[in-house]
Amino acid sequence: MASSESASAKIAEQYKKWVYPQPVHDLDAFVASGSRIRGEPSGLWPKYWPRQRQSRPLDILVAGCGTVQAAYFAYHNRDCRLVGIDLSAESIQRQAALVEKHGLDNLKLVEMNILDVATLGKDFDLIVSTGVLHHMGDPDAGLRALAACLRPDGVMDLMVYGKGLRVGVYMLQEAFRLLGLDQSQASVDMVKAVIAALPAHHTVNTYVNSTKDMHFDGGIVDSFLNPVDRAYNVPDIYAFCENNGLAFMSWHEGFRYSLAARFDAAHPMQSLAARLDARTEAHVCDLLTQSQGTHSFVAAKPAHVEANRVDFRSPAWPQMVPVRHPHLVGPEPQGTAIGCSREGHQFFLPPVSAHIMGAIDGKRSIAEIEALATRAGMANAPANVRTVVETMARFGHLFVLI
Numbered sequence: 001m002a003s004s005e006s007a008s009a010k011i012a013e014q015y016k017k018w019v020y021p022q023p024v025h026d027l028d029a030f031v032a033s034g035s036r037i038r039g040e041p042s043g044l045w046p047k048y049w050p051r052q053r054q055s056r057p058l059d060i061l062v063a064g065c066g067t068v069q070a071a072y073f074a075y076h077n078r079d080c081r082l083v084g085i086d087l088s089a090e091s092i093q094r095q096a097a098l099v100e101k102h103g104l105d106n107l108k109l110v111e112m113n114i115l116d117v118a119t120l121g122k123d124f125d126l127i128v129s130t131g132v133l134h135h136m137g138d139p140d141a142g143l144r145a146l147a148a149c150l151r152p153d154g155v156m157d158l159m160v161y162g163k164g165l166r167v168g169v170y171m172l173q174e175a176f177r178l179l180g181l182d183q184s185q186a187s188v189d190m191v192k193a194v195i196a197a198l199p200a201h202h203t204v205n206t207y208v209n210s211t212k213d214m215h216f217d218g219g220i221v222d223s224f225l226n227p228v229d230r231a232y233n234v235p236d237i238y239a240f241c242e243n244n245g246l247a248f249m250s251w252h253e254g255f256r257y258s259l260a261a262r263f264d265a266a267h268p269m270q271s272l273a274a275r276l277d278a279r280t281e282a283h284v285c286d287l288l289t290q291s292q293g294t295h296s297f298v299a300a301k302p303a304h305v306e307a308n309r310v311d312f313r314s315p316a317w318p319q320m321v322p323v324r325h326p327h328l329v330g331p332e333p334q335g336t337a338i339g340c341s342r343e344g345h346q347f348f349l350p351p352v353s354a355h356i357m358g359a360i361d362g363k364r365s366i367a368e369i370e371a372l373a374t375r376a377g378m379a380n381a382p383a384n385v386r387t388v389v390e391t392m393a394r395f396g397h398l399f400v401l402i
């Protein structure tokens with residue numbers, strides 16, 4: 001068997017027995033509990049298509065959809081047409097039950113390998129694939145297969161493992177292989193017993209304490225007993241895109257790749273950081289923080305990325321329209337500052353920024369926001385608006401329609 005075929009066979013076997021993620025039986029209750037599934041796209045259109053609001057309905061492919069993801073997206077995007085594909089018949093069955101329960105007639109589920117996606121005979125505006133390509137024998141072949149059914153102005157929303165936080169995971173995977181563990185329940189119990197006995201200084205503990213995957217056996221198999229698993233750093237991600245006919249477009253959590261977001265503004269390193277291009281800064285930040293077990297990013301065809309680049313110095317700046325990220329919380333007064341947060345990143349803005357953040361409604365242009373702030377008595381409104389919008393956009397907390 002060719003290596004990618006044998007990898008697919010091993011992975012199919014794993015996700016047949018240990019489906020991922022933990023199945024959901026009722027999406028109404030799941031959503032009411034405040035739970036979310038990775039990569040849900042509604043509210044992200046300005047990130048994917050800054051140049052125009054994409055007219056719906058969209059065709060969306062969820063590649064390696066697991067037990068919930070495609071059904072959850074179909075539930076939230078009833079006017080879009082979705083296809084969910086996965087190697088694991090068991091995972092597909094879990095989602096078929098959700099289709100039935102919630103009347104999701106906008107979702108088609110197909111048991112298939114990503115490598116065969118062309119046989120669907122379809123192309124897509126949006127392809128979401130999170131936590132999947134790094135489990136393929138040849139992830140580049142997987143990405144190329146997906147890119148081949150991406151429309152010219154389509155986007156791909158991807159998540160692959162990050163090297164930094166997973167160093168300890170790979171140490172344990174190797175130890176467990178040498179100990180002869182397999183994917184049986186006895187091996188899963190042994191993994192738990194070993195992790196409970198590790199010295200506190202073991203680097204895997206940061207990963208263990210930060211992942212939800214320790215709370216169910218399928219997650220433990222996925223992390224520690226997975227036979228096909230590789231991780232990426234920032235240069236690997238750019239190369240992954242560029243070697244497969246795509247271009248990197250943006251990070252989901254820009255703040256994780258920004259030295260300004262992660263280190264004190266007064267730290268002497270900041271003057272060195274200012275000389276770095278965005279790609280190098282992201283890599284340096286990843287190396288210095290060692291906090292990324294995953295990288296979530298958007299890729300597209302090079303022409304789409306070029307046409308949708310947000311140039312903060314463009315003469316069109318006054319006509320651009322900032323849009324809040326749907327998960328941004330705040331601004332809320334916090335002592336003498338204004339606090340905002342998203343995905344665990346808490347940040348503070350000077351009180352003067354409250355007017356600016358409050359004026360960002362997804363409709364007002366930069367010029368209109370500046371005028372509002374000036375009328376409210378703000379000195380240097382254009383400079384303040386620029387600082388707030390540019391910084392928040394770089395951190396991924398705002399999108400900018402161009």
Ligand SMILES: C[S@@+](CC[C@H](N)C(=O)[O-])C[C@H]1O[C@@H](n2cnc3c(N)ncnc32)[C@H](O)[C@@H]1O
Pocket residue numbers: 008011012015020021038063064065066067069085086087088091112113114115129130131132135136222
């Ligand atoms: C870790 S789960 C992620 C599920 C889902 N994307 C999520 O984020 O919740 C990986 C899924 O990818 C599927 N998968 C792995 N390799 C695949 C391939 N070559 N073709 C199709 N599905 C694949 C597995 O069966 C499994 O359901």
